[in-house]
Amino acid sequence: xxxxxxxxxxxxxxxxxxxxxxxxxxxxxxxxxxxxxxxxxxxxxxxxxxxxxxxxxxxxxxxxxxxxxxxxxxxxxxxxxxxxxxxxxxxxxxxxxxxxxxxxxxxxxxxxxxxxxxxxxxxxxxx
Numbered sequence: 001x002x003x004x005x006x007x008x009x010x011x012x013x014x015x016x017x018x019x020x021x022x023x024x025x026x027x028x029x030x031x032x033x034x035x036x037x038x039x040x041x042x043x044x045x046x047x048x049x050x051x052x053x054x055x056x057x058x059x060x061x062x063x064x065x066x067x068x069x070x071x072x073x074x075x076x077x078x079x080x081x082x083x084x085x086x087x088x089x090x091x092x093x094x095x096x097x098x099x100x101x102x103x104x105x106x107x108x109x110x111x112x113x114x115x116x117x118x119x120x121x122x123x124x125x126x127x
Contacts, residue, residue, distance in 0.1 A: 001126060002028070002029075002030055003026070003028070003029045003030065003050045003051065003119070003122060004029070004030045004031075004032055004048050004049050004050050004051070005022055005026075005029050005030070005031055005032070005049075005050065005051040005052070005053065006032050006033075006034060006040060006043055006044065006049045006051070006052045006053070007019060007022070007031060007032070007033050007034070007053050008033075008034045008035075008036070008037070008039075008040040008052065008053065008054045008055060008058075008063065008066065009033075009035070009054075009055035009058070009082070010035050010036055010055065010057075010058045010059060011055070012035075014055060014104075014106075015033045015035075017105065017106050018053055018082065018106050018111075019031045019033070021106050021107065021108050021111045022111075022115065024108050025108055025111065025112055025115045025116075026115055026119060029051075032049070036058055036059065036060055036061075037058060037060055037061040037063075037065070037066040037069075038060070038061075040052070040054070040066060040070075041066070041069070044070065044073070044074070049074075049077070050077065050078075050118075050122055051077065051078045051079075051115075051118045051122070052067070052070055052077060052078075052079045052080070053079075053080045053082050053102070053114075054066050054067045054070070054079065054080070054081055054082065055082055055083060056081055056082070056083030056085050056090065057083065057085060063081055063082075063083065064081055064090060064093055064094060064099075067079050067080075067081050067094065067097065067099045068093075068097045068099070071097050071098060071099060076121075076125065078100070078114070078117065078118035078121055078122070079099045079100065080099065080100040080101070080102045080114045081094045081099050081100070081101055081102070082102045082103075082104055082106060083101075083102075083103065083104055084103065084104040084105070086103055100114045100117075102114055
């Protein structure tokens, strides 16, 4: 069964960087992209998304609000908030909603823990 990861960031370059890290760490995963929260929600509603990585700073709804909405609608989905905005309040709110926090710039090493945990959770759920 294929695993689909949704990468949400208003920066195309940032989506490419995250996509390359995913490709290096989970080469079999299918990467889909969204440039904002509305596009992400449309893709999520269409189904088939297993994991989400969401940028914090986006026009319109910020990534934390989107991640919290994803958590509400899809409580078992592994979700990470990716941001260079490393403020205690943002980290605390993400943790309170059971959303992983990944600091930018995204690197394979910084992303490995989240993706490994997500893969393990998905394998367990599919058994």
